[in-house]
Amino acid sequence: MFDTxxxxxxxxxxxxxxxxxxxxxxxxxxxxxxxxxxxxADVALPVARSFVAKVKERAVGREVLKSITPGQQVxxxxxxxxxxxxxxxxxxxxxxxxxxxPVPVLMVGLxxxxxxxxxxxxxxxxxxxxxxxxxxxxxxxxxxxxMEQLKVLGEQAGVKxxxxxxxxxxxxxxxxxxxxxxxQGFDVVMLDTAGRLSxxxxxxxxxxxxxxxxxxxxxxLVLDALTGQDAVQTAERFKERMPxxxxxxxRLDGDGRGGAALSMREVTxxxxxxxxxxxxxxxxxxxxxxRMAGRILGMGDIVGLVEKA
Amino acid sequence: SxxxxxxxxxxxxxxxxxxxxxxxxxxxxxxxxxxxxxxxxTEEVVGRLRRERVGQDVTDEEVKAILAEVVADTLRPLExxxxxxxxxxxxxxxxxxxxxxxxTTTIGKLASKMKAEGHSVxxxxxxxxRAAAIEQLAVWGERANVPVLTKPNGADAAGxxxxxxxxxxxxxHDVVLIDTAGRLQxxxxxMDELGKIVRVIKKLAxxxxxxxxLVLDATVGQNAISQASAFTEIAGVTGLVMTKLxxxxxxxxxxxxxxxxxxxxxxxxxxxGIDDLRPFDAGEFARALTADV
Ligand SMILES: Nc1nc2c(ncn2[C@@H]2O[C@H](COP(=O)(O)OP(=O)(O)OP(=O)(O)O)[C@@H](O)[C@H]2O)c(=O)[nH]1
Ligand SMILES: Nc1nc2c(ncn2[C@@H]2O[C@H](COP(=O)(O)OP(=O)(O)OP(=O)(O)O)[C@@H](O)[C@H]2O)c(=O)[nH]1
Ligand SMILES: [Mg+2]
Ligand SMILES: [Mg+2]
Numbered sequence: 196m197f198d199t200x201x202x203x204x205x206x207x208x209x210x211x212x213x214x215x216x217x218x219x220x221x222x223x224x225x226x227x228x229x230x231x232x233x234x235x236a237d238v239a240l241p242v243a244r245s246f247v248a249k250v251k252e253r254a255v256g257r258e259v260l261k262s263i264t265p266g267q268q269v270x271x272x273x274x275x276x277x278x279x280x281x282x283x284x285x286x287x288x289x290x291x292x293x294x295x296x297p298v299p300v301l302m303v304g305l306x307x308x309x310x311x312x313x314x315x316x317x318x319x320x321x322x323x324x325x326x327x328x329x330x331x332x333x334x335x336x337x338x339x340x341x342m343e344q345l346k347v348l349g350e351q352a353g354v355k356x357x358x359x360x361x362x363x364x365x366x367x368x369x370x371x372x373x374x375x376x377x378x379q380g381f382d383v384v385m386l387d388t389a390g391r392l393s394x395x396x397x398x399x400x401x402x403x404x405x406x407x408x409x410x411x412x413x414x415x416l417v418l419d420a421l422t423g424q425d426a427v428q429t430a431e432r433f434k435e436r437m438p439x440x441x442x443x444x445x446r447l448d449g450d451g452r453g454g455a456a457l458s459m460r461e462v463t464x465x466x467x468x469x470x471x472x473x474x475x476x477x478x479x480x481x482x483x484x485x486r487m488a489g490r491i492l493g494m495g496d497i498v499g500l501v502e503k504a
Numbered sequence: 505s506x507x508x509x510x511x512x513x514x515x516x517x518x519x520x521x522x523x524x525x526x527x528x529x530x531x532x533x534x535x536x537x538x539x540x541x542x543x544x545x546t547e548e549v550v551g552r553l554r555r556e557r558v559g560q561d562v563t564d565e566e567v568k569a570i571l572a573e574v575v576a577d578t579l580r581p582l583e584x585x586x587x588x589x590x591x592x593x594x595x596x597x598x599x600x601x602x603x604x605x606x607x608t609t610t611i612g613k614l615a616s617k618m619k620a621e622g623h624s625v626x627x628x629x630x631x632x633x634r635a636a637a638i639e640q641l642a643v644w645g646e647r648a649n650v651p652v653l654t655k656p657n658g659a660d661a662a663g664x665x666x667x668x669x670x671x672x673x674x675x676x677h678d679v680v681l682i683d684t685a686g687r688l689q690x691x692x693x694x695m696d697e698l699g700k701i702v703r704v705i706k707k708l709a710x711x712x713x714x715x716x717x718l719v720l721d722a723t724v725g726q727n728a729i730s731q732a733s734a735f736t737e738i739a740g741v742t743g744l745v746m747t748k749l750x751x752x753x754x755x756x757x758x759x760x761x762x763x764x765x766x767x768x769x770x771x772x773x774x775x776x777g778i779d780d781l782r783p784f785d786a787g788e789f790a791r792a793l794t795a796d797v
Pocket of ligand 2: 306307338390392601602603604605606607608609610631634637684685686687719747748749750751772773774775776780
C-alpha cells in the first residue's frame with residue numbers, strides 16, 4: 196500500500212528532464228512528494244517539514260550527475276541527508292558506560308514499547324560480548340507480573356535479577372539495586388521501569404526522581420518502530436523530564452516503515468543505539484542508519500542505482 | 505518547543521493567515537494526512553473546501569467543524585459495543601494483535617465488565633510464549649474474579665483454546681475470552697499458528713470464534729492498516745479495540761481504518777485500571793481528534 200518514494204516521484208521525474216543545475220522550481224515540486232512520502236512512512240509532520248527544508252537548501256543549484264536524472268539526484272540528496280540525520284557521529288551508537296562500577300542504565304518509555312524485553316537483551320549483550328557482570332532490576336510495581344517477566348527473562352539469558360521484595364516503591368527498589376550491585380561487585384545495573392504515559396504527571400515525576408537518585412550513565416528511551424506521529428510528543432515530554440542519552444527502537448522485525456526513528460532522532464537529539472528485531476532474547480542489532488534510511492524511503496532500489504552512478 | 509506548538513495549532517495556523525487558496529489546501533492536506541486520517545477522508549475534507557469555499561475567508565473553526573463532521577460520519581456506523589450471546593454456550597471471543605498492543609489488559613477489563621453484566625466468564629491464557637504472560641492474565645482473572653484456564657509455558661495455544669471451550673461447556677460459562685501471544689503480522693510462521701488456533705476452535709464449535717477482536721495501540725501509525733488487513737485475512741477479525749487513548753496519541757488511524765475496512769469499533773482503552781474501558785463514541789472521538797489538529 197505504500198508508494199515507494201521513487202514511484203511517488205515518477206511523475207515529477209518525467210517533468211524534470213533538464214540537465215545542469217537543479218532549479219528551485221524543480222526541487223520544490225519534487226519535495227512536496229518527498230514530504231508526503233515521509234508522512235506516509237510515519238515521520239511526524241513538523242519533522243518532515245524541517246527535514247525537507249534541509250534537503251532543499253542542499254539541492255538547489257546542485258549539478259546533476261551525468262549518469263542519472265534530476266529526479267534521481269534529488270532522491271540521492273534526500274537519502275544522504277536522511278543517513279546523516281539518523282546517523283550522527285562516530286561512536287554515537289555504542290553505550291557509554293565509562294564510569295566507576297556499578298554503572299546504572301535506566302530504561303524508560305510508554306506502555307508496551309518493549310522496555311522489559313530490551314532490558315534483558317541489552318544485559319545479555321553486555322554480559323556476552325563485553326564480559327560485564329550485569330544485574331537487572333524491575334522497578335515496575337504496577338503492571339501485573341512485570342517483575343516476574345524480567346525474572347524469567349533473566350533466567351533465559353543467564354543474567355542475574357535483583358530478588359523481588361513485595362511492597363517497595365520503585366525508588367526504593369532502585370536504591371536497593373544499586374546497593375546490591377556495589378556489595379556484590381556488579382559492573383552494570385539495568386533498571387527496567389514501568390510503562391508510563393508522558394502526560395501522567397505522577398509517573399513522570401516518579402521516573403525523574405529515580406533518574407536523580409541513580410544518576411544513570413545511559414537513559415534509554417524505548418520506542419516501538421510502529422509508532423506514528425505521536426513519537427514527537429513522547430520524545431519531547433520524556434526529554435523535558437530527564438536527559439535522554441539514547442533510543443532503542445523495537446519491532447524492527449515488523450513491516451512498519453519506521454519514520455518514527457527520524458522523529459525521535461530529531462526531537463531528542465539522542466542517537467539511536469539499538470534495534471529490536473524480534474521477541475527472542477538475542478534479537479537485538481546495532482542500529483544501522485543506512486538501512487533505516489532505505490526503509491523509511493521504501494527504496495533500496497534507487498539508492499543502489501545512484502550509489503553506482 | 506517549536507515543533508509541537510506547530511503541530512497542535514495546525515489548522516488555526518493555516519486558516520488565520522490567509523484566504524482559502526490552493527496553497528492553504530495543500531497545507532491542510534499535509535496536516536490531515538499527518539493526523540493519519542488516510543487519503544479517503546482527507547480528500548473528502550479538502551475536496552469539500554475546494555468546491556465550496558475557494559477564494560473566500562474561512563475560519564479555523566469552520567474547518568474543524570467540517571473535519572469533525574467527516575470523521576464522525578465515517579465512524580458513527582462503526583459504534584457497536586460487544587454483545588455476549590449466552591445461547592452460543594459459550595460465546596467465544598478470540599483476542600489478537602501485535603506485541604504490546606494491550607490484549608491481555610483488555611481481556612481483564614472485558615472480563616470484569618461482562619461479569620458485572622451477569623455473565624459467567626472463563627479466561628484462557630493462550631499466550632504460552634511470552635515470559636510471565638500466563639501469570640499476568642492470572643492476576644487479571646483474580647481482579648475480575650473469574651476463572652483462568654492455564655497450561656504450562658510452551659504448551660500448544662490451539663489445544664488450550666479447544667480445552668477452554670470444552671471446559672466452558674461442561675461448567676456452563678457464557679463466554680470464553682481467549683488471549684493470544686502478540687505477533688507481528690508479517691511473521692508468517694506466527695500468523696500460521698494463529699490460523700491454526702482458529703481452525704482448531706472451529707472443529708469444536710464451527711460458528712466460533714463469535715468475535716475476533718483486533719487490539720490496536722493508539723500510538724500506532726500507518727502500520728495499523730497492514731495489521732488490520734493481515735489479521736482479518738488469517739483470523740477473520742470482526743471488530744476493533746483501540747487502547748491507550750488516555751495518552752497524547754489521538755488514534756487518527758481509526759478514521760483511515762474505518763474508511764477502508766468498516767470494522768466495528770467496540771471499545772477504547774483509557775487507562776491501565778480494570779474500569780478503563782469505554783464504548784466507542786464517534787462524536788466524542790471526532791471532537792477530541794479535531795480539537796488537536
Ligand atoms: N516482534 C518483536 N516483539 C518485541 C520486540 N521487543 C519487544 N517485543 C514484544 O513486545 C511486547 C511488549 O514487550 P515488553 O518488553 O513487555 O514491553 P514493556 O515496554 O516492558 O511493557 P510495559 O512494561 O507493559 O510497559 C512483548 O510481547 C515482547 O515480546 C521486538 O523487537 N520485536
Ligand atoms: N495507559 C494505558 N495503558 C494500557 C492500556 N491498555 C493496556 N495498557 C498497558 O500497555 C502495556 C501492554 O499491555 P498488555 O495487555 O500486556 O499488552 P499485550 O498486547 O497483551 O502484550 P503482549 O502479550 O506482550 O503482546 C501494559 O503496561 C498495560 O498496562 C490503556 O488503555 N491505557
Ligand atoms: Mg515492562
Ligand atoms: Mg499479552
